[in-house]
Amino acid sequence: MNEFTGKVAVVTGAASGIGLALATRFAQAGMKIVLADIETAPLESARAAIKAKGAHAISVRTDVMREQDVKRLADAAFDAWGKVHILCNNAGVSGGVGADGVWNLPLEDWDWVLGVNLRGVLHGIRHFVPRMLAQGEAGHIVNTASVAGLVTGATAAPYTVSKHGVVALSEILYKDLKARKAKLSVSVLCPGWVDTRIIESERNRPGELKPEGSAEVRISPQMQMWREVVRGLLKHGFRPETIAGLVFDAVNSDTFYIVPVQPDIEDALARRLEDIRLRRNPTIVPPEA
Ligand SMILES: NC(=O)c1ccc[n+]([C@@H]2O[C@H](COP(=O)([O-])OP(=O)(O)OC[C@H]3O[C@@H](n4cnc5c(N)ncnc54)[C@H](O)[C@@H]3O)[C@@H](O)[C@H]2O)c1
Numbered sequence: 001m002n003e004f005t006g007k008v009a010v011v012t013g014a015a016s017g018i019g020l021a022l023a024t025r026f027a028q029a030g031m032k033i034v035l036a037d038i039e040t041a042p043l044e045s046a047r048a049a050i051k052a053k054g055a056h057a058i059s060v061r062t063d064v065m066r067e068q069d070v071k072r073l074a075d076a077a078f079d080a081w082g083k084v085h086i087l088c089n090n091a092g093v094s095g096g097v098g099a100d101g102v103w104n105l106p107l108e109d110w111d112w113v114l115g116v117n118l119r120g121v122l123h124g125i126r127h128f129v130p131r132m133l134a135q136g137e138a139g140h141i142v143n144t145a146s147v148a149g150l151v152t153g154a155t156a157a158p159y160t161v162s163k164h165g166v167v168a169l170s171e172i173l174y175k176d177l178k179a180r181k182a183k184l185s186v187s188v189l190c191p192g193w194v195d196t197r198i199i200e201s202e203r204n205r206p207g208e209l210k211p212e213g214s215a216e217v218r219i220s221p222q223m224q225m226w227r228e229v230v231r232g233l234l235k236h237g238f239r240p241e242t243i244a245g246l247v248f249d250a251v252n253s254d255t256f257y258i259v260p261v262q263p264d265i266e267d268a269l270a271r272r273l274e275d276i277r278l279r280r281n282p283t284i285v286p287p288e289a
Pocket of ligand 1: 012013014015016017018019036037038039062063064065090091092093094116144145146147190191192193194195196197198199200201204234237
């Protein structure tokens with residue numbers, strides 16, 4: 001897709017971080033923007049900021065876990081502007097980092113993280129793609145996974161599983177669309193560390209998916225230390241605007257895999273691919289002293 005002016009982009013998780021940067025980048029290209037997020041006040045600020053730059057923008061409070069919300073988002077977007085050309089299924093949460101041993105993770109962590117990160121993308125595909133196909137115009141779907149969709153670390157199982165799911169779903173969607181010679185294409189975004197509010201995701205966990213006991217009780221001292229390390233890695237990560245620029249270029253050039261990663265993650269990716277190619281057991285890298 002390489003004509004953007006006057007076209008319509010829908011971005012979920014648009015009130016913060018990568019989503020806000022994507023919405024801003026597509027607005028700069030002359031697109032009309034539909035911003036969706038679960039957080040009402042930041043969503044309104046994001047819409048105001050984009051409008052202040054002269055773009056057309058509406059916002060729809062959406063919990064991507066809930067199918068009815070995503071259907072309502074699609075209705076609002078098509079009612080407002082008749083068409084949708086770019087869909088960014090970007091909303092996501094990090095969670096389930098709290099317990100040592102995957103067997104100790106509460107089911108609520110799985111339900112929440114898979115619900116937002118994987119089902120959220122699925123809802124977007126199910127409610128937008130048929131209508132985007134019916135338009136018969138060029139369009140693009142961008143699914144935000146993570147490099148955690150391509151490699152596994154030693155923790156964050158629900159997040160890693162959800163992001164592997166998003167990569168697989170995106171590849172299959174891409175093949176489905178190409179097999180039909182559709183004018184729609186797909187990219188999957190798999191970044192390493194990006195400086196956003198992702199580590200504060202608990203702010204958006206619904207009450208019914210909060211496990212017994214406070215998060216602090218469930219987080220061991222080692223996990224607490226790991227959290228602090230992650231906070232530092234995020235702070236020194238890519239700027240969301242840099243990621244949004246790469247996504248824009250990928251949509252423009254019909255590039256499927258968008259994988260901007262830090263050098264040590266590049267090594268982990270190569271190791272994982274090599275483990276599989278050589279039928280070698282997963283390499284375990286000792287944590288740095
Ligand atoms: N920050 C990173 O290092 C990094 C790396 C790889 C992938 N990602 C992915 O990027 C995406 C965006 O995250 P971010 O890093 O910008 O974090 P962020 O917390 O800054 O932004 C995420 C946004 O999603 C919204 N959100 C959360 N739950 C929602 C729900 N149920 N429905 C609708 N909106 C919801 C939040 O309110 C927030 O505005 C996520 O899918 C995340 O997994 C982030």
